Amino acid sequence: MNRHSILRVVAKLMIPYILLFALYVQFHGDFGPGGGFQAGVIFAAAFILYALIFGIENGRKVMPAWVNRILLAGGVLLYSFVGVAGIFLGSEFLDYNVLGPTPVAGQHYGILLVELGVGLTVSSTMIAIFYVFAGQDI
């Protein structure tokens, strides 16, 4: 797709804004619509757009498969560790109240980290599925 200069220029212009919007949806999900699931998909869409326009090989250079796999598992692990941290700090699994100096602050930290875990897993799942589908050369 090297000759489609309009597509390449427009994609290059849009990808930073898509990533920025994904980060906004991720970290503003406490206050507005959105959250980890939506942000993860939007984040993945930016990488998928890049891989569509510039080729799957270049896409794999931006997000190597091994990094993606670590993030895939890392999101679930982050979520679970937040839950286990509640136990170690003297409460129950996934109780965020004990994570901060006050219960409300603890809830803030807990929800932020948990949503981050959701976003990581969702985005790397989407990227992984797309890479696998697009990378099959049958």
Place this chain on the structure above:
Amino acid sequence: MNPVDIFIDIFLLLLMAAVAIAIVRSHLMFAVVMLSGIFSLLAAVLYVHLTAVDVAFTEAAVGAGVSTLLFLATLALTHVNVEEKHKPVRMVPLVIVVATGAMLIWGTLDMPHYGDPEAPANKHVAPRYIQDSPKETGLPNMVTSVLASYRGYDTLGEVVVIFTAGAGVLVILGRGRRRWRPGVKDEDGDNAEEERA
């Protein structure tokens, strides 16, 4: 509900029905994929109109965006673009489907109206979330506080489901197809060690 809202709902539902009929009648797989993307987008607009913005967000991103793309990738892989011609209408499945649909619609007549504050679903834990969640979590978006905090255990399960889906796709499709068969040589002689995913 005021008449404009009812008109918008009926208009969107009619559009969705028209798109669904077009999907059923189309022969071209490419057109079917594009139409299902449009269907998801219409559903997202409907969710916005029902003030379920978070759901609309997900529907637009996943239904209209990524899943359309995955369907297209599958089409590109399988090189199948034209469905076989319509078969003659078979009566027994048609009767079963129509009867099931009629019973489902009949069942909805007993359900409480949309947004009814007296509905059982709105009497159980919803009042507590609405009254206490801003104090307990300090978050204005109750969807997030229910999803991530009150129902954090359920959300952990959902994330594990997504992880399992991704891992499953990687295991089945992600590696060289002959990589994990010790002793079996590739046709070309090399053993397809390179990473695929």
